[in-house]
Amino acid sequence: MLPLPELTAENTAFWTGGERGELMIALCDACGKAVHPPQLLCPACGSQQVAPRAMAGTGTIHTFTVNHQPWLPDMAVPFVLAVVDLDDAPGVRVTTRMIDCDPQAVRIGQRVTIAFEQSGDVWLPLWRPIAEGEAA
Numbered sequence: 001m002l003p004l005p006e007l008t009a010e011n012t013a014f015w016t017g018g019e020r021g022e023l024m025i026a027l028c029d030a031c032g033k034a035v036h037p038p039q040l041l042c043p044a045c046g047s048q049q050v051a052p053r054a055m056a057g058t059g060t061i062h063t064f065t066v067n068h069q070p071w072l073p074d075m076a077v078p079f080v081l082a083v084v085d086l087d088d089a090p091g092v093r094v095t096t097r098m099i100d101c102d103p104q105a106v107r108i109g110q111r112v113t114i115a116f117e118q119s120g121d122v123w124l125p126l127w128r129p130i131a132e133g134e135a136a
């Protein structure tokens with residue numbers, strides 16, 4: 001639906017982790033900082049000990065927008081783009097599309113979990129709401 005990202009040494013883990021159902025975020029082994037978007041060098045301490053790690057894949061909506069404009073002919077609207085604070089990577093926000101949700105019901109502070117959609121060599125990370133009472 002959106003143009004696919006080009007895979008690089010830095011971002012391959014992020015874009016292909018969905019094959020195993022894992023949200024991969026690069027972490028610096030030297031200082032512990034999460035490095036996102038992924039880079040091979042830690043911007044905080046300059047260490048090259050940066051490696052992708054599987055996250056829990058849960059978070060909280062920081063902000064969102066409802067898109068009503070079909071940017072491409074096959075794009076279904078409206079859809080929600082959400083900026084999500086990850087539970088286990090402080091400071092990291094992942095922006096992506098929401099699925100399985102009523103755009104009218106999305107709210108800031110809502111709990112979400114990752115879901116993946118394969119498109120060629122890439123597993124797009126998408127967010128879906130965590131249902132009331134669902135363990136996550």
Ligand SMILES: [Zn+2]
Pocket residue numbers: 028029030031032033042043044045046047
């Ligand atoms: Zn570092």
